[in-house]
Amino acid sequence: MLEDRVLFIDAEAIVIDKPAGLPVDPPRDGTRCVIDMLDDLTFGFQRLPTAVHRLDRDTSGCLLLSRNPKAQKRFHAAFEAGQVTKRYVAILDGAPEEDAGEIDLPLLKVSSAASGWRMRGDPKGKAARTRWRVLERGQGRAMVAFYPETGRTHQLRVHAAEGLGIPITGDPVYGAGGPHLMLHAASIVMPREGKPDISADSPLPERFQEAGFGHG
Template identity: 30%
Template sequence: MGHAENKLGFGQGEGELLGFTYPKPLPMRLDRWLVSQRPEQSRARIQKFIDAGYVEVNGVTGQAKTPLRHGDLVQLWMPPPEPLEYLKPEAIPLEVLFEDKHLIVLNKPAGITVHPAPGNKTGTLVNGLLHHCPDLPGIGGEMRPGIVHRLDKDTTGCIVIAKSQEALVKLQIQIQQRIASREYLGVVHGAPKTTEGTVVGAIGRHPIDRKKYAVVADEQGRYACTHWRLLERFGDYSLLRFKLDTGRTHQIRVHCAHIGHPMVGDVNYSRCRKLPVELPGQALHAVELGLNHPVTGERMIFEAPLPGSFERLLKHLRLTNT
């Protein structure tokens, strides 16, 4: 619908007013549908827009849970992206697996957050990327320039970052449509009774501890599906390989805890247990990332070597369980 004056006080050129007509026969939550319509925006950012009153349904301010019905008119006011001027480039070492003018693939170490957040605007992967790629600001806006998907702070391995707006949108669509593939290695407590399986369970905020996530009722969270395969057993521990159909926050960790095999070293979803070796966080590593190049269309597969702590853990478990 273009630029316009709106009741929130934004004037010509200050953001953008977008209009959508809900086309589906079955109802759907407002926040979920808007995320599907704006793949370049995170769900958290869309929810912030809704909470701030930037979204109307048929002329009435919407709520995240507002059910959309066929023919409803949804208007979303997109305020201008927050400037990145306060985000300082930092000379943070980056392990580059691949790079061209469209994208960069890194092997992320443990202990580094992917992008800044309020109260944490330094020492992130984005700060290092801004130093490495001076043209990154403005791609994706806000505090997530170029970020296609995330890894938890203490999860290691493959992560792809877009270096152009075109690449960002195309790669995010690949993630959403499962064209991109993401596989992980993880060591869990216990020994699964079968050699493979699939965990399907909606993930949402934990009902008591809002800093954590949990498997919740379908209407209270977002659909999540994790496939797993047993690679090795080590007594009371197991090495699993995971493949994601979806990419919810803490998905593998939450699903593993849900089936009674929490991730080794996970302080949030595993009971405090003495670890076989010292770990910087959970023993979870994004070992393989597959995607179609956003410009050439070439299928590309990237593999990230295991970090030293993960290798030491496996060596110890193999030696003590032979």
């Protein structure tokens, strides 16, 4: 139940800890999604909250929702202006040589009848930038923090696979696949004029500990 997964709430905003496997928007397979469950998140308001951004179905963690149209408009503007700080944590199928860096790789959407659509690095694409830092190393792999400075579709997944040359563990599109996509939206901070920041942190899911990372 999503009401048990609230990380932040006030009169304008809610941040929930979205579980992996739950899509935000209605998927083609007809399974339940966040949009279907907004009745759980009214908390006395008549108006349903609205998702401000998106997380991939298999990405867990912080998802921001607005509680009224004026807040939705301001929050969208903050995202567009790059004022929102997001931190993701991922396990990679290898370990970068460096401990930190920045990936500047424009992204373009491509599609084919055989494999459907995907994103790829392309100079003709939209600007996409991500800072990263290694958090832990072990078993020939690394757990990395990603700090996206733009919000392109599949940005972190492509930046890992093409920018670092090491895909995120479990990625079925840009990597070898597996039982779980090891990507988690760990925190979000949005400044607001005249009000406290919207700020939320989501603890690492059990699948990270089960993979041998994050015990410290």
